[in-house]
Amino acid sequence: MKWEVVIGLETHAQLSTVSKIFSGASTAFGAAPNTQACGVDIALPGVLPVLNTGAVERAIRFGLAVGAKINSPSIFARKNYFYPDLPKGYQISQFERPIVEGGTITIQVGEAEKTVRLTRAHLEEDAGKSLHEDFHGRSGIDLNRAGTPLLEIVSEPDMRSAEEAVAYARALHTLVRWIDVCDGNMQEGSFRCDANVSVRPAGAKELGTRREIKNLNSFRFLQQAIEYEVRWQIGEIEDGRTIQQATVLFDPDTGETRMMRTKEDAHDYRYFPDPDLLPLEVTAERMAAVREAMPVLPQLRREQFCAQYGLTSYDAGLLTASRELADYFSTAAAGADAKTGKLCANWISGALSARLNEESLDIAQSRVTAGRLRGLVDRIADGTLSGKMAREVFDAMWAGEGDADAIIAAKGLKQISDSGKIEKIVDQVLAANAQQVADFRAGKEKAFNSLVGQVMKASRGKANPQQVNDILRRRLAG
Amino acid sequence: MSNATLKELSDRLAAGACSSVELAQDYTNKINGLGKDLGCFITVDAERSLAQAKAADARRAAGNAGPLTGVPLAHKDIFCADGWLTTCGSRMLSNFVSPYDAHVVGRCNAAGMVTLGKTNMDEFAMGSSNETSFFGPVRNPWNRDTVPGGSSGGSAAAVAARLAPAATGTDTGGSIRQPAALTGICGLKPTYGLVSRYGMIAFASSLDQAGPMARSAEDLGLLLNVMAGHDPRDSTSLERPAEDYNRNLAQPLKGLRVGLPREFFADGLSADVRRAVDEAVAEYRKLGATVVDVSLPNMGLSVPVYYVLAPAEASSNLSRFDGVRYGHRAAEYTDLMDMYKRTRAEGFGAEVKRRILIGTYVLSHGYYDAYYIRAQKLRRLIARDFVEAFKQCDVIMGPTSPTTAFRLGEKSADPVQMYLSDIYTIAVNLAGLPGMSIPCGFDGGGLPVGLQIIGNYFDEARMLNVAHQYQLATDWHRRAPQGVA
DSSP states (O other), X not given: OOEEEEEEEEEEEEOOXXXXXXXXXXXXXXXXXXXXXXXXXXXXXXXXXXOOHHHHHHHHHHHHHTTOEEOSSBOEEEEEOOOTTOTTSEEEEEOSSOSEEOOEEEXXXXXXXXXXXXXXXXXXXXXXXXXXXXXXTSOEEEOSSTTOEEEEEXXXXXXXXXXXXXXHHHHHHHHHHHTTSOOOOTTTTSEXXXXXXXXXXXXXXXXXXOEEEEEEOSHHHHHHHHHHHHHHHHHHHHTTOOOOOEEEEEETTTTEEEEEEEGGGOOOOOOEEOTTSOOBOOOHHHHXXXXXXXXXXXXXXXXXHHHHHOOOHHHHHHHTSSHHHHHHHHHHTTTOOHHHHHHHHHHIIIIIHHHHXXXXXXXXXXXXXXXXXXXXXHHHHTTSSOHHHHHHHHHHHHTTOOOHHHHHHHHTOOOBOOHHHHHHHHHHHHHHOHHHHHHHHTTOTHHHHHHHHHHHHHTTTOXXXXXXXXXXXXXXXX | OTTOOHHHHHHHHHHTSSXXXXXXXXXXXXXXXXXXXXXXXXXXXXHHHHHHHHHHHHHHHTTOOOTTTTOEEEEETTBOOTTSBOOTTOGGGTTOBOSSOOHHHHHHHHTTOEEEEEEOOSGGGOOSSSTTOTTOOOOBTTBTTBOOOSSSHHHHHHHHTTSOSEEEEEEXXXXXXXXXXXXXXXXXXXXXXXXXOTTBOOSSTTTOEEEEEESSHXXXXXXXXXXXXXXXXXXXXXXXXXXXXXXXXXXXXXXXXXXXXXXXXXXXOOHHHHHHHHHHHHHHHHTTOEEEEEOOTTGGGHHHHHHHHHHHHHHHHGGGOSSSSSSOOOSOOSSHHHHHHHHHHHHSOHHHHHHHHHHHHHHSTTTHIIIIIHHHHHHHHHHHHHHHHTTTOSEEEEESSSSSOOBTTSSTTOHHHHHGGGTTTHHHHHHTOOEEEEEEEEOTTSOEEEEEEEEOTTOHHHXXXXXXXXXXXXXXXXXXOTTTO
């Protein structure tokens, strides 16, 4: 039987505010346990929450960026359950009226585009952490994270493969960083996903029973977890068993998911509106101010790059992986024609990205500025540099030896494009290699490459390879 | 000296007739004597009180005294006070020393007032007789076999027994007004949002409101001037310009329209209370008021609505008392769940557990709409009744409580009877309106009767004026229980 996979994602994006969502304590990562938890965070008797307007502003920015409806008022609700790292015994979240409703994210799978619908995004506070190691049979509680602002972004079950789910998560990750609402640091837990996965016979209308994989904090784990889960579910059904609704955890060591709890042990959270917080009103002025400050979004930047420089949507997608990268490209390609623009794109996605990766730098830390990269590309476009030479110049720029022209001058790397000079060299090579000329004429194509090599060698690598080719062909045909 | 009102003490201090240290000493001595017999206080700390009094005297000497600088008062033990044991009347917090001041406490401290101690109360403010306190009941100074009312029973009894010239209280369903009535003092629950709830241990957040308890309307106004004001730490605190709540005290009452809701004078009202309230209304007519018959048709729903909403909020508010970070924790347990169960079973008393159970039930999946949502809708109807009534009158009057003080233990076995003790006060909290109680006579047994005055939103100054004019014409508020003056 053919199976269709159905995936929806719930993503927790930690909002990049300096202080917590309902208190003035710092949200900085990595402090000593319980040093960033004030009376409100540890839920002393009598304390009250006060909403951080910076968190609201970020939620609105996200909502506008995905074309969602901003609810006014939205309502904060209490989600009640007992756990030692949940100091109040309830989490303040939004339930019936979230601040953001609807919206879409465009994802790219290969060259194809797909729209994933969002259900909602709501504001809530994070819990603390329970530490089960190093306490000799007891548990430690660190409340530094308690009260950290989160935006929980819920998608519709619109994804049909692990690849699509990862593409969605990546697009969302790019977007929240792009609009500066979340730092996207997945190791520190600033961006984490829960995946709801089900399978159904291809063509079926009813959704299968889903299982939710919790807390996936890398794209690789997201992919592996979904792939395993899909295989497991299909296996179960094909073996005649039914899927029980459940929450599962992914174990990166085994690559498997395992059951955490079934629907039967699900909590009754007893949601009700939090009487300590007023309904959250968002005025038209506030919306306008947020809209005003919104950067051009990745989707539009992609379209602009394609239209202006004839980039493929795949290439434009690479260049809009972050706002910094897109800005780098825009600066490099400023005023360029399509050919030069495309060359800039290739160099950024190729040599530059490889270098950045090798040294674990991000684009903002690049040792070659956008202006210098363009200097290099211009020398390629005007025929001064061959590809091989350009590589050498790039490496020298990376090593801090100056801009392209200075390096070309210093190394004497100017390409020979004068046909007369090249013809002279070609003639010398042909005269000295009669055997290979004969071989070529006898139909051995390999001999041609050998002759090209000889010419390049004789020019000490400076001859324009295209011209060498053309001239050789002409001469051998003659 | 301890028979003096806040106003009189303020004047004496200003005139140099006494020092703050003398006052603190005098009250502290009485608290350690009569106060112990009545069970009014959970914590006294004479050293702290005297240190505050010394600072107040120094401030006066430096010429920086405000109207209440050096005047002592008592705080209900629901208010967190920095360095003070703050128990909320519960075993759960019997070891909790607050590391911070509630807004109300901070305001009183900033005014230079001297904290005499923390008063006894029903556990987590859940009760109408002060019998649910972990620290034992409070006795009514008018008759020690009767209750002082609750939940602010310790504050009320302390003020009635002249152990403090004034005290802070909180009122979720009548917890300032009913004990004020039962102990023959004055108490005011302001409009919801007028006094910050920051640092006041939450019972039912949408209903809780702090207010002053004292022996005259004028004193209530003086203390309210200190307590009220916007606080950015409480999102439900209202941003309004500061006002002097005593600015209208002298205004004559001619033309005042007094609304008498017929539902306040129906079955269940004791004859003695009815007589005293009728006489008070007659006095108001003499003062120039006209009386209007009004109706609050949904008032009968207020007790059931309250006993859905208040426990719902309480069940969630009290979840933080889990033994993890502070407060009581069971000595022995096998695992986390066992720790929770034992801690909460030991830490909470029967009435608190009852309300947590009710609240958890009404919020549960499948019952939420039938109880919580329905109650919220009815709450709006009850509030609308008052809006309609206030189209015909300036203030509403009636009894504060259907009976005078009842005997200790008389209603403790029957929660519903106990709940009905607040039948006239609860609707006011549901509507968020200001309400007050002032003494207006005695029953046949010599126990005080309270007159309830309900005002429109933010009409505290008018209510105080209405009460003050009555107190100029009568002396019920000057009567003291035997042997305490």
